[in-house]
Amino acid sequence: MFGWEYPPHVTGGLGVASAGLVGGLLETGTEVILVLPCHPFAAGHPLLAIVDSGEVAAADDRPHRKRFLLRLRRVPSLLRPYVTETSYQEDFVAARETGTTFRSLYGPDLATEVLRYAEVAGRIARRERFDVIHAHDWLTYLAGIEARRASGKPLAVHVHATEFDRSPMGGNAFVSETERLGVSTADRVIAVSRYTADTVSERYGVPRERMRVVHNAIDAHESVGAWEVSEHDPLVLFAGRITWQKGPQFFVDAAALVAREIPNVRFAVAGSGDRLRPMMDRVAAHGIERHFLFTGFLPPAELDRLYARANVYVMPSVSEPFGLTALEALRHGTPAIVSRNAGVSEVVRNVLRVDFGDTNDLASKILSVLLFRPLSDALGAGGRSEVARLSWKDAALKCLEVYRELSVER
Amino acid sequence: MIPVCLYFQVHQPYRLRPYNYFDIGREHRYFDDDKNRALLRRVSDKCYLPATAMLMRLLERHPAFSVSFSLSGCLLQQFRDFAPEVRKAFQELAATGRVEFLAETSHHSLAWLASTAEFQAQIELHRERVREDFGVEPRVFRNTELIYSDDLARYLEERGYAGVLADGVEPLLGPLSPDHVYSAATPGGLPLLLRDYRLSDDIAFRFSNRTWKEHPLTSEKYDRWVGALTGEILSLFMDFETFGEHQWKETGIFQFFEAWVELYLSRPGARFLTPSQAIAALPARDRLSAPRLLSWADEARDLSAWQGNDLQRDALRRLFALEDRAKASGSDTAMRDFRRLTTSDHFYYMATKSYGDGEVHAYFSPFDSPYEAYMAFMHVVSDLEHRVTTPARRSPAARPLGA
Structure with missing residues (x-):
């Protein structure tokens, strides 16, 4: 399995979902060789082997460029799982300054890293014994293709998002072309929702019979304490990367309408991204700064405490392949309002749905949840019990089904 | 042959328009006139007009045929506003003298659960409307969705009703058959007509269900089932929208029903009774008690569909x-x-x-x-x-x- 993010380094849903799925596969007794660009940590499970591709590359300094058959033009842009204009550079600088474990593999040019990761993948594939290759999102598609070529084993690519979700105009050509190559080369395409399967099939022309939907899941966990911030004020939460895709401006516009009706309402924004500054500017333009709390990126434990404290979680994404944060909120019994098209609404019914641009409706729903206790209780309890029925093991079993299909076809 | 009592519930609500928080204090129009008109037109074309026409044919052909309706007040008002020809079709049925109209609340409401005063007021409104539209005085009561209890029966008895309808469910009947007139647990033993829910739902719910082992249901088969009954009255109560709306005309529901009525009436002694006639003609059997509220809805047959x-x-x-x-x-x-x-x-x-x-x-x-x-x-x-x-x-x- 080729992944890009894995605990303890997780910046978004891709890392959470890969980790969840690996955990689910291990639970079913499946052996997993997880290849990561950089992971100087122990695997911590007898069935799991983690291969640090950086180590492999460093150990083997022979020139290997000739054996790498993929020829792709590099673009001089800074890329990351969630492509934004400045975030990668910011992360890079921050990591260097704080001396965290980001190493040479994460260079200033992510395209280079993606290609180097792919090169090493071929050698790893020749060295390891396995039955199926599973690659998560565009960053690892080239690695998956290389491994498939080197080993002759079938490839499943797992689409957690497409470039069309991340950017208004289809975004970065290198990314979208990599995605196109990945989904068209793969023997199976696994999508995190029917919504995403539709996107892949419409944008990249992948026939539906080669695609399978495996919804993300969430596992139960210990309950945590709640943040004790202004306990008596209603709290509305936005959590996630602050990017165009997540619709932060709709949250702010709705907040302005809500604040007019409930003078003591608070809005917490947990996360960071290239739209953070414009979001703050918009809050200031509405004159509602005193209602807002920007926490920056929060580690999972802190975010959990915020979910537990919030009275309603809002996810007004423009395009949302899945939306794991909604499940995280519901796990705490916190009512969620999500975009109508979000993949997550394919697996839970106890949520309120909005058209992301309809801030009037969004504000009305936030107000309804804050004002009508029976509504908030029903959404919270209903959502919590729905989420309790989900498990990564079930998602893993569906992946195993895909692996079996592929083995039979060989 | 066991006599048959047919009762059809006919109702359409005033559906709300999309109405959000910011409309409060600004917008006092609550109901979606366009949608309500459009839906009423659709149901009229698919159900009310062809189904009343079918009943009219049967009434004209067979003196032993009769039928009863409970038309909600909100539907009668919508007929006036959106579909006067349907109102006329029901008036023509009424003019045969063999159609009974039942008493209910004007708004097909849950008033019985919340306010006796409002319940009474709505019954009065409905009575006036039925008198105006059909020139008759309802004497038998049926509450919204056959919501029923001993308290309701006592209330109705005190106000002089001839009888009341309920669903023939196990909590009320125990092992007894629904196919008799029973007495309510009231001082005067108010006559109680109970829906035979199996034979009613065979038509109303199961008719077009392909996974049902009796599918397809023919009029001959249904007639055999009716012929095998040993009780004194078969009460078939269902939504009138069964014809053409819940069961589309393509399922053959109209032909099935008309053919069954013809077939049934060809048997010696076969006849249809309205609720008032059944109550007058048949002895009231065991006293049945319903301390808790029952209804005809959902699996639970309680209030959980509206107050769950x-x-x-x-x-x-x-x-x-x-x-x-x-x-x-x-x-x-x-x-x-x-x-x-x-x-x-x-x-x-x-x-x-x-x-x-x-x-x-x-x-x-x-x-x-x-x-x-x-x-x-x-x-x-x-x-x-x-x-x-x-x-x-x-x-x-x-x-x-x-x-």
Whole structure:
């Protein structure tokens, strides 16, 4: 399995979902060789082997460029799982300054890293014994293709998002072309929702019979304490990367309408991204700064405490392949309002749905949840019990089904 | 042959328009006239017109055929506004003298669960409307969705009704057959007509179900089942919309029913009785008690379809908290809107049962989810509250959490 993010380094849903799925596969007794660009940590499970591709590359300094058959033009842009204009550079600088474990593999040019990761993948594939290759999102598609070529084993690519979700105009050509190559080369395409399967099939022309939907899941966990911030004020939460895709401006516009009706309402924004500054500017333009709390990126434990404290979680994404944060909120019994098209609404019914641009409706729903206790209780309890029925093991079993299909076809 | 008592419920609610928080205090039109008109036109074309025509043919051909209806007041008003020819079709049926009209609340409401005064007022309104439209006086009562209990029977007996309808369910009957007239657990033993839910639902629910082992249901087969009954009266109670709306005409429901009536009436001694005739002609058997409220809805046959969750209970409580103020306001439109909101359908749309029944609820709901239904209803109730309390003044709809 080729992944890009894995605990303890997780910046978004891709890392959470890969980790969840690996955990689910291990639970079913499946052996997993997880290849990561950089992971100087122990695997911590007898069935799991983690291969640090950086180590492999460093150990083997022979020139290997000739054996790498993929020829792709590099673009001089800074890329990351969630492509934004400045975030990668910011992360890079921050990591260097704080001396965290980001190493040479994460260079200033992510395209280079993606290609180097792919090169090493071929050698790893020749060295390891396995039955199926599973690659998560565009960053690892080239690695998956290389491994498939080197080993002759079938490839499943797992689409957690497409470039069309991340950017208004289809975004970065290198990314979208990599995605196109990945989904068209793969023997199976696994999508995190029917919504995403539709996107892949419409944008990249992948026939539906080669695609399978495996919804993300969430596992139960210990309950945590709640943040004790202004306990008596209603709290509305936005959590996630602050990017165009997540619709932060709709949250702010709705907040302005809500604040007019409930003078003591608070809005917490947990996360960071290239739209953070414009979001703050918009809050200031509405004159509602005193209602807002920007926490920056929060580690999972802190975010959990915020979910537990919030009275309603809002996810007004423009395009949302899945939306794991909604499940995280519901796990705490916190009512969620999500975009109508979000993949997550394919697996839970106890949520309120909005058209992301309809801030009037969004504000009305936030107000309804804050004002009508029976509504908030029903959404919270209903959502919590729905989420309790989900498990990564079930998602893993569906992946195993895909692996079996592929083995039979060989 | 066992006599047959046919009763059809005919009702359409005033559905709410999309109504959000910011409409409170600004928009006093609550109901979606366009949608209500369009739906009534559709149901009229698919069901009311062809089904009344079918019944008229049967009445003309067979002196032993008769039928009864309970038409809700909100539907009779919508006929006047949107479909006068349907009203005329029912009037023509009434003119045969072999069609009985039953008493109910004007608004197909849940008033019995919330306010005796409002319940009484709505029965009076309905009685006047039936008298106006059909020139008859209803004598037998059927409550919304066959909601029934001993208390209701006692109330009706005290007001001189000839009888009451209920569903022939196990909690009421125990091992007894529904195919008799029974007595309510009241001082005077008010006659009780019970729906034979198996034979009723064979038509109303199962007729077009391909996974049902009896599918396809032919009139011959159905007639054999009826012929095998040993009771004194077979009560077939169902929604009139069964014909052409719940069961599309393509399923053959019209032909099936007409052919069965013909076949049944060809048997010696076969005849149809209206509820009043059945009560007058047949002895009232065992005294049956219903200490708790029953209904004909869903699997549970209790109130859970309308009062099964906190949303539904909250909505009914909040609405009826306005009853006295709405009456005292002296505003006809406020009172009219209040009454239209008492209709059971609004509460049905808020049901959150997730299995089996939940699918039936979703099929009938104009809303995306039960939560949407609750929000629209509560915003409307908040606006109505402003209208009947402090006109022109605006205050929050409720207290925020934690405040």
